Amino acid sequence: METINELSFEAAFDQLEDVLAQLESGELSLEEQVTMSEKGKLLASRCQNLLDNAELRIKKLESDGTLSG
């Protein structure tokens, strides 16, 4: 759970979709559903956080394939 705050946006968003899919499957016990929804809320706030604090980064691709600031 604590690693959620280290996830990339894409990973957190993917996991959030996964949580939804699992909840929609209707195959979880009530206890698992509650655990899942807690996880989902954390994932969502991770995504929102990343969106709020993101700053566009600009890199230049050099001819040898390296990136320079």
Next chain:
Amino acid sequence: MSDIYSVEGVTAYIRSLFETDPPLQDIWVQGEVSNMKAAASGHWYFTIKDSKASLKCVMFRSSAERQIIEPRDGEEIRVHGRVSVYEQRGEYQLYADEVQPAGGIGDLYQRFEQLKAQLQEEGLFDQSRKQPLPPFPLRIGVVTSPDAATFRDVQNVLARRFPLAEVILSPTLVQGLEAPPLIVRAINLLNQHDAADVILLVRGGGSIEDLWAFNDETVARTVADSRIPIVSGVGHETDFTIADFVSDFRAPTPSAAAEIATPNRDDMRLEIDRKVETMLRLIGDNIAERQSDLNLMERNLSSVSPLRYIQDMRQRVDDMSERMGSQTRRNLALLRERLETRQKALDNASPDNLLKRGYAIVTRSDDGKTITSTNDAPVGSGITIRLQDGEVAARIEDKESHGNYKRTLF
């Protein structure tokens, strides 16, 4: 003797004659190219001629790098510019700012249409070739000129919409004859190093000639072959280049390309909120569903519960005791009835009744024992005979058994 002029003075005068003559300052000249020379400085020097005359031409780098065709010796071209004097050499020449094929701009359109038709026939414009754009392009390759305002516009759009992304600039020239190979190289570089999730191929607005690099066949094939999806945004909304036809998505402008390629941050916030809502609703639904399952189970359970059984049994016991009670009452009545019958029978059988009917009870006088046999009282013993209305005393005189009579006289 008339005035003496300096060379410089007369040359300057001649030059002023050229430069104050309007037709010479805005003129198209057609001829065959010779002595074409592209200097290291980027300037072009060439001569155009016909069978009767020749005209020296120079095109400075600032114009040369914007041209879409290059003068080649022996080719017929049109040159636009102004005629003036190169004073050091005392030569007049055409200061060119634009060259066109002999057929003029119409030739360009013809080439454009030919290439377009050819690529279309090869299937390079087919929808089936178009690659989908990634929903979250975290690395956005931008193939454009880093100096142009266009790149700044694109950055602004990306910073506003999807600041999670990293912009990977793959720099190139975007106009002139050198642009196509550089555009090709910039796209290939991104692909070779797998450096982006999507590529924006963009250039700001300009004349049709300015955008011509995007009608280059090699550029078109490179865009079509790119493994990374490409969004093209070249010029203005009304400009269509070959690159637009082969790209995976054609945007009307560079800014639009940046918008099309990215999700909007505000939309994403909403989407995430919606996901959370959906999640909570699902759980709410599930809980409600389980609640109703539970209610159903409770009902089912109560129908088989021991409590119910006990209640049933109690009722049956009540029933039974009720039935038992009435049965008992019936039995008692029956018993009473039978008792009365017996009583009656008993009454009928009572000694008094027998005596009334003429029977007598005989007892021995000495011990009062009832005599039922001839052997119970010896001859000469006293007996008492009980009759209906009292007793009489008597004495046995003789004994006579049945079947063997011996008459006894008193």
